Amino acid sequence: MRVLILLFILIPAAEIGVLLLSGNVIGIWPTIALLIITGVLGSYLAKKQGMNTLRKVQEQLQYGRLPGDEILNGVCILIGGVMLLSPGFLSDVLGLILLLPPTRAVMKPIILKMLQKWMNKTTFTIIR
Numbered sequence: 687m688r689v690l691i692l693l694f695i696l697i698p699a700a701e702i703g704v705l706l707l708s709g710n711v712i713g714i715w716p717t718i719a720l721l722i723i724t725g726v727l728g729s730y731l732a733k734k735q736g737m738n739t740l741r742k743v744q745e746q747l748q749y750g751r752l753p754g755d756e757i758l759n760g761v762c763i764l765i766g767g768v769m770l771l772s773p774g775f776l777s778d779v780l781g782l783i784l785l786l787p788p789t790r791a792v793m794k795p796i797i798l799k800m801l802q803k804w805m806n807k808t809t810f811t812i813i814r
Contacts, residue, residue, distance in 0.1 A: 701774035708775065724778045728770025731785050735763045758798060762790050 708717045739759045746753040766784030769777040783789045 697776070698774075701776050704775050705773075720775075721773050721778075724775075725771055725773075728767060728778070728781055728785070732763055732767030732770065735785055735787075736760065736767070739763060755794075758794055759790065762794060762797060766790075 705717065708720075712720075739756055743753040743756045743760070746756060762784045766781040769781030769784065771781075784793060
């Protein structure tokens with residue numbers, strides 16, 4: 687429940703605050719231009735990184751190895767791409783962190799720990 691409050695109330699409010707501040711400091715048109723540029727560059731970077739990751743997954747599968755690390759890279763790239771396409775500077779920063787390989791390497795252990803915690807907490811029901 688706390689996560690939903692954070693996702694649907696606090697983060698958009700922070701994004702609006704940063705956009706308003708940016709509009710006051712650099713102007714409306716430069717702010718809009720920056721949002722468009724980050725969206726376009728983000729989609730290009732996400733596509734490029736995603737294709738590289740997909741190629742690496744296929745390579746590892748071809749050699750009979752499990753592509754666990756590359757799948758985690760793919761999850762980071764997907765989340766980063768979505769964050770860059772959503773309007774707002776805070777989401778753009780997080781998206782870039784998840785898309786760029788050096789910073790993604792720092793974030794992957796954190797995301798992996800969160801996924802493991804979520805999977806351990808969640809129960810699965812199989813209905814036949």
